[in-house]
Amino acid sequence: MTLSIPLLVAAPLLAGLMGPALLGAVPGPQQDDGPVTTPVHTAERDRVVEHVAARTAAEQRRVLDYWTPQRMARALPIDLLDIVTGGERLLDGLSGGTLNRTTRQLIDVDAVTKVVGAKTGLAQRVPRQGTPLLPRTAASKLPMPSHQSAAKPSASTIGARWITGGAVARTTGRVFMTVRGADFVCSASTVRSANKDVVVTAGHCVKDGAGEWAENWTFVPGYGTGGEQPFGRYAARRMFVAEAWSREGDDDYDVAMVALATSGGRHVADAVGTQEIAFNAPRGGQVFGFGYPADPPYNGGHLVYCAGRLKDDPHGQTRDQGLGCDMTAGSSGGPWMAGFDAATGNGTITSLSSFKYSDDPRTMYGPYLGDAAKALFNAAQHA
Template identity: 70%
Template structure:
């Protein structure tokens, strides 16, 4: 495992890890009656690891019914996650380290500004966090993810992407699998999630999940990406209902990007789609190949899409990264993995599922 731990779900950020540590944490229990992960053949050098989630219509209905409004609202803070999980994943590897149960104050969360609930009529090209009020495609294609980790419930963010099967969403690897540990259960995507828990486009259960082998084997932050093939809802594919964003690989580094997600820790509450915008920069510590974006979004935004060539008028863009982690000494910069050949293979595998 690298020195990093990803930024998860409705959970306080962690601090106090060794060196220029990262803040956040990771999910994911395997459903007891589900098959274990199995390697999937890939045409590229990076193997893809698959998990079958809710296979049948009955299983998918059970997952969707699990998420009552009460369960959605009662997500545990990540500081309690080690009390309810066991195994050899990222979390168990951190157990006993200084700062595992550190308060959000240590990660700088209490020093962040109040949520920007009054968004400008014209979206800003430079912001560390504003409520998205521009509507358009991004308000439909971005959504919240609800998942269960060792009996506790958490949230992440994700986005639909244009795919052959019209079922694929992209999110962070740690929102699907706890590195070398277990897979998430009860995985459900709610596109266009709105204030007060609105679900204008319904909810979709995961049927198959995919991560790159370096993430599954050693929690390598360069590969903190997952693709999830969703089941249909009332016979309709998610992309046919909400549309989908484009995705691109091996794009030039740097440049302008817009990042979206549903941060749930203070000063945010998970009820609004929030965005950051600015220029991408390299990892100053050289620990990863990831790029950084000035962004004060908190836990819950993990897996939210980063788009280049983004058109604020239509809400359409090209996804080239996503929210993954923060360093504990810099809570104002979010880092996202570079979408190279491995992510391309991951996507091509998922869109055939």
């Protein structure tokens, strides 16, 4: 992709480009000795690319057992990956998801945001691969609010803790994953589906564009402030992204659908409920966005929300829409809902948290869910 580093970015996840070749038919049965990537046809850039993750019960158990409380606590927002690597494989110094002190200092920023031109201060296109580590921008030094929540949810806020409960507090959760031995976090939401197993998240929370797929992918709905997991945890069975994301990392396609395995014999939809999802919805309008931001001033332990009206990308680099929101890295993939009812916590997902520009750290951008996203959903709900 050619866009600069996203706040919620799928930066080059280090090594080994694994963009699958697009074939005329899905391959036949394969060995159960590891993840398998297979392409599924729709049409051109909207074509669905599927990755088989934890296929067997034994593999799913291994994934769930991997996530000890210590590993979950150490996991970093995947949005920091480009900053960590700086295009120079600094992740080679990681061990079990733990950063050494020197590397940690490099990424101790208020908000990880898009790279801007040093002279103009405007967001601009730069190559994804090998983007150098940059110092904080002036924009990222803006003071952050205290994030104290009112008892009644507000229809306009750039960031507050969600303390009202309702369905959204169960259907939204944290995602934990591993990339080249380092552990990361994102956000996701359940959606109503035929198989009762589907969650929606950002494409970069599943696959690094033309790079590799995430491993040990696990969804924890209703994640608690003390690391509680009241509804269990769910390993990914299959992952779906669009060809335009898999081959190019195009931000317009920064969407993924994941079909989960059951937990304790229960489908995730039966355990926590679901949200509706809409495709090709009218642009603009009022939305509520949710997620688990983990970079300062947040710590990843609370469900946070933003609310307001959408606007188009002022730089014209994407078809994404912007929402006033100061959520930071870790909120990637969190759902944006139209028609949201604060009393019940139900709404209709029309987008999700994807990236920010560094000259505007208080606006989050999310992809438009069109035909490509619909194809992903249809593939996932029948997986």
